[in-house]
Amino acid sequence: MPQVLSVEGLSVRLAARPDTSSILDDVTFSVEPGEVLGIVGESGSGKSMIALSVMGLLPPAVRLSARRLSLVGDDLAGKPREAWRPHRGRDVAVIFQEPMTSLNPVMRVGRQIAEVLRWRRGMTGARARQRTLELLEQVEIPSPRNRLHAYPHELSGGMRQRVMIAIALAAEPKLLISDEPTTALDVTVQAQVLDLLRSLQRQTGMAMILITHDLGVIAEITDRVLVLYAGRVAEVAPVRTIFDRPAHPYTEALLASMPEITGRSHRLVTIPGSVPEATNMPPGCRFAPRCQYRRDACTSVVPAVRPIGDLHEVGCIRPFGYAQGASAAADAAA
């Protein structure tokens, strides 16, 4: 089966200041049918820009360039925004962090779902109504028949996010992009929504990109992980590899700075400094100023993202730098 999404050399920069460093710089990744790709990064890493780029929804203030941006086999790189229109909703759908701002506040939720069915599936009348009800049942909204007529403000945060998921699923997309879908929710509601997303993804076989800052959410639901730092790919690997054998110093530090819910209380590992601003990116490796394994070359050479193992790619000139003796093994693998 062909890839659902294939992105090569994606860069996004401010239109007004194209000379300054890019918000996204030469990002390459793909999504296979039926897989869940996690994209993890801190604020300012550009992770939401990836979602907007794939959806063709970038704000006018930024410019996208890419060697390839292929959505279900249709290469949209260099094409105008209109080229995305037939794909949006039908092939790729998105849910955002805050459902209240994504839903129409003056339209009943049933109609908001039915609208997608009408425009994307050509369903009207009783058929659309029936399908809307099924979708609300599918996202496990209690007493769905009554909820058809509810306005978004009458629903709780968790229920609204379920409605958003129902809208996203209405057109049966091949790829669902979830941008921080549970960040605004309480932990018990987050658990409900993550369980729902995972079971829906398995039922429908759709592919999913899950964007989050939370490594716990990554561990819960993803198959493969892309670690993004300051607009560049730091590391891509299967989820277990990321947790067990992270090769990029940033991935390692990120994992170490999480307070352990299971472990004993010890002093937390910290990463000095903070994520650089898009207008003030350091030369060379963008993580170098905060990296404890930094060498002179790191501050001048932009590290290429290269494979170091099975499905494992790293953007570091010295992967596994933190593990003594492991760099030789990594070199051998490369």
Place this chain on the structure above:
Amino acid sequence: MSGDTTGEILIEARGLHKQFRARGALPAQSVVRAVDGVDLAVRKGETFGLVGESGCGKSTLGRLFLRLIEPSDGAIFHKGTDLTRLTHRDLRRRRRDLQIIFQDPFGSLNPRKTVGAIIAEAYAIHALGNRAERWRWVAEMLDLVALPRQAVHRYPHEFSGGQRQRIGIARALALKPEFVVCDEAVSALDVSVQSQIINLMRDLQQELGLTYLFISHNLAVVRHISTRIAVMYLGRIVEIAAPDALFTRPMHPYTRALLSAIPVSHPDQPRHRHVLPGDVPSALGMHIGCRFAPRCRYAEQRCREIDPALTALSNEGAVACLRVADGTLPDDP
């Protein structure tokens, strides 16, 4: 884990209630019982963690502790004095010892004041020191939170989120308080910066002998930093325990469900998830019986009729559950 705990109680809430009038609600339900009968004693030198989901009343409780809002009923004792009975003048004096750090390092710092002015304001309000002394103290505070001294003349927007939180901490600690309420103090920060601030807060606690009430929805952070933890649900404390006891052997059915909902920290970690039905109900109106009973898988008829009191256990913990109290609560499957 934190500073020395002598066991001496520093600040204590007794029978604390806070009701808000809800706008646009039906008359019968027009009262939100945000904090609905809380007794809580914080010991000198400890970090008391307060966890719960949105709407449980944890932030309201934190503000009540400092009397930033007036309680509807109950008392707050600080070193033998009931804060609720102090005049505003006496309360202001007392506030030198009682401070708060807020979640949002963007919204809680005056954007039109320099960092120096923000920190020095505390000295001006309490009429402490002359101009030269105040600037020297500000410089000391900046050193304490590891900000460059040049920050004095800069404005909050020139700093990153983590640095702004350092400014907020410097402001809260400027008067060398004893007790600091940390209301979601690290929740808005990225993981890598969050760990810097957590370490800083622990260092400052050691150095200055601070007592923290650490309010957060982030259970991993609370476990990491606290000496004792209270779990809140709908305006009530349902369980108090030491961190290890709480996380390895939670007693209250709500605590169990809450902990089981935490995302795993490794993809191979087994999930024993008990997903709670529905959302946290609203705190509007009256409650009869246990507030958690409508969502509790172990609720019996009596749970819907009798309001369970927070009852001390043998291990220094306390639980508000009828079935824990009489030993009939089964283990989770």
